[in-house]
Amino acid sequence: MTADVPIASVRLEALGDYAVALREGATVPVGTVEFVRKAMSLARIADPPNMTYPDCLLPYLYRRVARRRAGSVLGRWFVKPVETKVFTGAVFDTLGNPDDLSFYDPAQYNAFLSLSPEIEVRIGEPVTWRSEVRYYVIDGEIRGEGRYDDGPDDAPVPDGQTVSEMVSLADLLRFRELRNALPKHRESSIRRNTI
Incomplete structure (x- = not known):
């Protein structure tokens, strides 16, 4: 599938050597969030807005999630940055011994x-x-999926119908946000075209 596409393995520190190709769209970075964010910066592409945990999808988390100031997090929690990937989410105990971390x-x-x-x-x-x-969802349609963990191949995966419901809800939210951002005189034509 990629036989005719040249592939180069590049370390994060050497990514600057590809700045021109990135700006020209002549190369596509594939890697960690940190790697792709650096490539986007070199290509002068702004980070997209953070979309983590839209309210309409909170019931699908099957656990309570809240926002807190970093200085007030006490005890054992899954902690994730509000800003996109300042660090990767992880479970740790702020009152425990850091030497016990994995x-x-x-x-x-x-x-x-x-x-x-x-x-x-x-x-x-x-x-x-x-x-x-x-x-991987584009315009409310699932275009691809892939396991993101290194667990056994026969591990259970999410129910397809539930995932489709979540995608529909998130797409509806995106449409409402778009509609609310437009001048009011355009709202009726959008509503009429989407029914």
Whole structure:
């Protein structure tokens, strides 16, 4: 499928060597969030707005999620930045011993500790994931999906009907936000065209 497409493995530190190609759209970065964000910066592309946890999808989380100031997070929580990927979400105990963190979590914990105590983060009750799947959605249509974890191949995946309901709700929210952003004289024509 990619036999005729040249692929180069590039370290984050060397990404600057591809700045011109990125700005010209001659290359597509694929990698971690940090890698793609740096590539976007080099290409002079602004980060998209953060869309994490729209209110209409909160019931599908099956746990309580709240916003808190970083300095007031006490105890064992799943902690995630409000801003897009300032650090990756992780479970840690702010009152526990940092030496007890897993291999992956110390970097996340240290990034969390480096935040100003006034910065807002999201917290949630810790859960155990059986699998993680990413869905790629364009204009309310699921265009692709892929497992995002390294668990067993036979791990359960989300129910397709539930995912479709969530996509429909999120698309409706996107449409309402678009409609609310337009001048009022255009609203009736949008409403008429979408019924």
